[in-house]
Amino acid sequence: MPFNTALSGLNAASLDLQTTGNNIANANTVGFKKSRTEFAEVFANNVFGSGKATPGSGVRVTEVAQNFSQGNLDFTENALDLAISGRGFFALTDNPDGQPTAFSRNGAFQLDKEGRIVNDQGKYxxxxxxxxxxxxxxxxxxxxxxxxxxxxxxxxxxxxxxxxPINAFDPTDPTTYNQASSVTVYDSLGNPHTITSYFVSQNPTTANSWDVHQYIDGTTDTLGSTTLAYDTNGTLVSVDGDTTTTEVNYAPYAIDGAEDLAITYNFAGSTQFNSDFSVNSVSQNGFAAGDFTGLEINDKGVLFARFSNGNAEKLGQIALARFQNEQGLSKLGNTMWGESSLSGERLMGVPGENNLGTIQSGALESSNVDLSKQLVQLITAQQSYQANAETISTENQVIQTLLNLR
Structure with missing residues (x-):
């Protein structure tokens, strides 16, 4: 029996050494989670019951449990390097339209030839x-x-x-208007067009009133005209006599090969003060075609494609998974885990919600292994192994003594 007891200790210590060695070997593995060996006493009962003087029968390994604590974030310059700050796993699938089959904290992703986001093993x-x-x-x-x-x-x-001005308005004659301002707009094909607004004061004939003539692509094609009226405080009060709006809707302007350009002009916030003419702000909501310039992923896991025209297009959102019992996940290798009956069903959600962590783009989560602690644990496991080996050696000497009795 003492041999069996010591042998169980050797096996347990050996497994502890393997576990510690595996932690050390993966100290630089992205997304790796350290493990620890958990032990339990073995106690054999006989048919007559056990007494207080009955010794134990050794030790056994009950579990090699993993520690899913947060690892440090190492920042990179790759937008597809992703790290989770908080709880959750990246969900991975074997085919583009399939359901998740594996889960990982390793966020080192790349694009395949079709532009899909994959990991080193080709999982999506x-x-x-x-x-x-x-x-x-x-x-x-x-x-x-x-x-x-x-x-x-x-x-x-x-x-x-x-x-x-003395003379009637003529867009080709700067002496016939007081000020002018231009803005570039775009048609349905992304072609740019310039709209120039010419401001003509009606003072003193009509105080606090201005005519605005708007031409597109030069001085021959008019987009339309409107009249702005201001009160004695210099605040815009009406557009074309309508006191309920600051906008004017121009009739669609025909453009060869593209859809008609229908423009709504909004003069909200415009003023008439005794100071120089100024354009406080001007904006429009169109843009030309653009080339892909890069990918951006925010902390909610939303993917945006950035284009040279200043536009950003949403491509989708990363899903994270969490489990009621992370310790119950089955180990698949390659820093991946699988769902099991012990882990419970996966709970899917978006980053930052439903008790899930957030996404850090341009970073990777390093291993949570503390090398100094693992080296101490290695020494402890080694001593345990040597002590159990010494138990076998001592028991062997006792048996040899008994055999040598005459």
Missing amino acids: LFGFRKDFSQGALQVETAKGQPQASDDVKLNVNLNAADTT
Whole structure:
């Protein structure tokens, strides 16, 4: 029996050494979670019951438990290097339209030839696509689609001291208008067009009133005209006599080969003070076609494709998984785990919600192994192994003594 007891100690210590050695070997493995060996006493009962003087029968390993504590974040310059700050796992699938089959904290991802996000083993990163379906996330690097302008916001200050020019308005003659301002807009094909607004004061004939003539692509094609009226405090009070709006909707302007350009001009915030003419702000909502310039992933796991036209297109959102019992996950290797009956069913969600961590793009989660502690544990396991070996050696000497009795 003493041999069996010592042998159980040797086996347990050997497994402890293996576990500690595995932790040390993976100290630099991205997303690795350290393990510890847990032991329990073996006690044999006989049919007559056990007495207080009955010794134990050795030790056994009950579990090699993993520690899923947070590892440090190592920052990189790759947008597809992803780290989870907090709870959760990346969900991985074997085919683009399949359900998750593995889960990992290793966020070292890359693009395959079709633009899908994959890990080193070729498994696809699972998430919520922009069409609201679920499956492998894909980065579309095609040229960004143009968007036609349909809204222009122009906030100006018009000089209250200006008066009506002597001659009738002529866009080709600067002496027939007081000020001018231009903005670039885009049609449905992404072609740029310039709209120039010419401001003509009606003072003193009509105090605090301005005519605005707007031409597109030069001085021959007019987009339309409107009249702005201000009160005695210099605040815009009406557009074309309508006191309920600051906007004017121009009739669609025909463009060869593209959709008609229908522009709404908004003069909200415009003023008339006795100061120089100024354009406080001008903006429009169209843009030309653009080239893919990069990928951005925010802390909620939302993927944005950035284009040279300044547009950002949402491509989808990373899904994270969590489990009621992380210790029950089955180990698949390659820093991946699988769902099991002990772990419970996966609970899927988006980063930052439902008790899930957030995403850090351009970073990787390093191993949570503390080398100094593991080296101490290695010494402890070694001593345990040597002590159990000494037990066998001592028992052997006792038996040899008995055999040598005459």
